[in-house]
Amino acid sequence: MSRNEKSKNLGASRRNFLVGSAAAYVGSAVLASGFISGAQAATPKVDVSTLPRVKQKLVAPPFLPEHEQVATGGPKIVEIELIIEEKMMVVDDEGTEVWVMSYNGTVPGPMIVVHEGDYVELTMRNLQKNMLEHNIDFHAATGALGGGALTRIMPGEQVVLRWKAMKPGVFVYHCAPEGIMIPYHVVHGMNGAIMVLPRDGLKDGKGNTVRYDKAYFIGEQDFYVPRDEQGNFKKYESAGENLSEALEVMKTLTPTHVVFNGAKGALTGDNAMKAKVGETVLFIHAQANRDTRPHLIGGHGDLVWETGSFADAPMTNLETWFIRGGSAGAAAYTFVQPGVYAYVNHNLIEAVMLGATAHVVVEGPWDDDVMMQVQKPAPITN
């Protein structure tokens, strides 16, 4: 999302207060365990210094970075860069503002695509103008809280983390600083997804390779925007300023907005997803916090990796699929009929009233064999 954004620099005193409030929660989660097994992992040692390095240019959702569906060659080190920026975004038609915490300026953060066995080498920077401490927890990574414990950076700092992609599938990543700041950051947009493809590509469960012509990343975001005495959504001057009031709304577990890609309507109209009859489209759906149930109105999920694991055979021909909060899933569909399709969270209250609707505009010839209007609406005859 690039519309209606602004950023502000704030004084040091405000920043110090917010850092302090976050730091107060340090010490509860990480230090609890004293039982470390001595067993060594069976993974053979790899001399990463000999591996080829490639830079992956990340792009704004719903698009994916350029990538191979079937890997050529052996494991690589895939270098990526995430810039953390706190910024104001408008999340609906009414001009409701949210100070989001973003990876690379978008909600959700960009999709990363690697292959099983590759190494992800992340350089992450927390912009000097930001107010808060941030980090990143990759659900696809192993150890150190998904990398969260090794990537905590204050405004003006950067960090480099390398991890091995050992589990094929689609996975959420999100910010997870400490304590109350974990849900607070996640429901202010600080999440995204990574796709770890099998080296020989996707399979349909019968050993056949599945190729997609297009892939889209739908990041579903629940927002909890405080209201004033008149019931209007409140506006704030900076990220973090709404903390105490936002926590009260969050505790209700009732979001004020449930949107795709950062704002109501972000994937509709001129920004609708596009496809052609005959094309196979892979829809990757992530929800870092809350359960959801994608449904393609007028279509299906031909092959659905509902839990996100590409090591499992996909389910077939689904009407609606379930994405557990804190996970991503993938659904492949080959369009056979043109028109406008709605891609929704099929809690239809959330789809229609809270914003969780996207559209797919599909070009191609209409097929009367698949569907036809035999008689136009007319008065009932007895």
Place this chain on the structure above:
Amino acid sequence: MLVGAVAVAVSTCELQQPLVLDLMNTDSGLLVMRHEVTLRQWRKCYDAKVCSHMVDVGPGAMDEGFPATGISWFDAQEFAAWASARADVTLRLPTVEEWRSFSGIEENPRAKLFSDPRMAWAADYGRNKKVDPTLKKSGGFGLSPQGIADVHGNVWEWTATCVNGGFVKDGINNCPAYKVQGEHEAVISVFVRDATEGGCSSGTPPAHLGLRLVADPAAKM
């Protein structure tokens, strides 16, 4: 051509305040309210207990120079009955043809998304742009060539044209949805006061729903 405002006589009932509708005589001879029905006018109808729903005016809008919005087709009928009872003409919603005539706004000329008639259900997708929903005081969106205010604004106006031209049987009007007019045409259920988008409704919804009444120049029916 623009002709001056036509005075509307009001009922002599002592309990009623004067009603000023500012009807314009338009090219076709139809009398048309220069402005959309305002909050002030609506409140009078509500206070008279004819309009059963007091529209949500929102913060700051009690400066009643704003148009009345958040109005269903049924709400509009109540207002028309109330206004007619206090005027020497019968006030009603305009038809689509009448609205286009006095507004000067024709059907959206933008190309259809699909030309195949079998895909007419999807052909209007993306044709109509969203408008800024911020309301302005009456007159804030300017005049049509015939001097009618705010037809290019963000309040869509109910019409008397049923979605499918029919639904009247045995003298009972069962029309489930009427056309509303603004920068583009939309079809809205008679119960709806606030059109929203989402789900499978792929059209662009009106930003607000309001009304403007018209009257035939003939004597009161």
